[in-house]
């Protein structure tokens with residue numbers, strides 16, 4: 001499915017009926033990363049996945065990207081689908097976008113799941129690493145980015161024993177254009193510090209983290225859970241950064257029970 005939003009062709013998929021849940025994907029992936037959640041949850045909820053600008057089947061113009069712009073695109077999709085309020089699930093970069101969305105459009109958020117993400121902005125060292133990765137993307141293409149990212153996204157055991165999952169993740173990364181990858185890197189490097197936002201979040205919130213997550217470790221998840229009032233935390237064993245793909249069973253159960261509680 002495609003919609004024209006803020007002048008861009010944006011790809012999305014919706015399936016199921018009931019409470020709308022909008023899933024925001026990680027860098028540098030696409031809406032395809034939510035396949036196990038669509039399969040498990042669409043019998044009970046209205047599941048909406050989106051290829052953020054710069055990803056998958058959405059437009060990826062060579063220009064300036066910001067997380068606020070991604071938040072505006074998500075709001076445009078809600079309007080397109082006539083959804084006033086939804087539950088959101090954002091993983092990693094999807095979580096950063098969810099913070100940007102909440103800052104601008106809190107009245108559209110019924111509840112949120114912050115998965116394998118963090119509230120802090122990039123350090124100077126982190127920004128420099130983004131610059132370096134953008135150069136790799138520009139000079140060597142998405143497959144070289146996949147070489148760097150896969151060990152950050154998946155646990156060593158998954159990489160060793162689940163070649164089909166590794167291949168799926170690589171294919172998502174390689175399906176993106178360099179313009180979108182570099183655009184994300186610039187957008188993430190420039191993102192605001194969301195720590196001051198945490199104690200202003202009033203909607204039901206659940207935090208999920210893989211116990212082996214390296215880019216956004218459990219300590220970042222505990223920090224968010226301590227600061228956001230009434231937030232609950234689920235730590236998923238034997239999962240790293242892409243906990244929804246490595247351990248979809250516990251991830252889906254955490255989302256399902258959160259949504260049922262938040263909408264009761």
Ligand code: MLT
Pocket residue numbers: 025026027028091092093094188215241
């Ligand atoms: C992601 O999974 O979205 C990225 O690891 C986030 C980041 O690089 O900060």
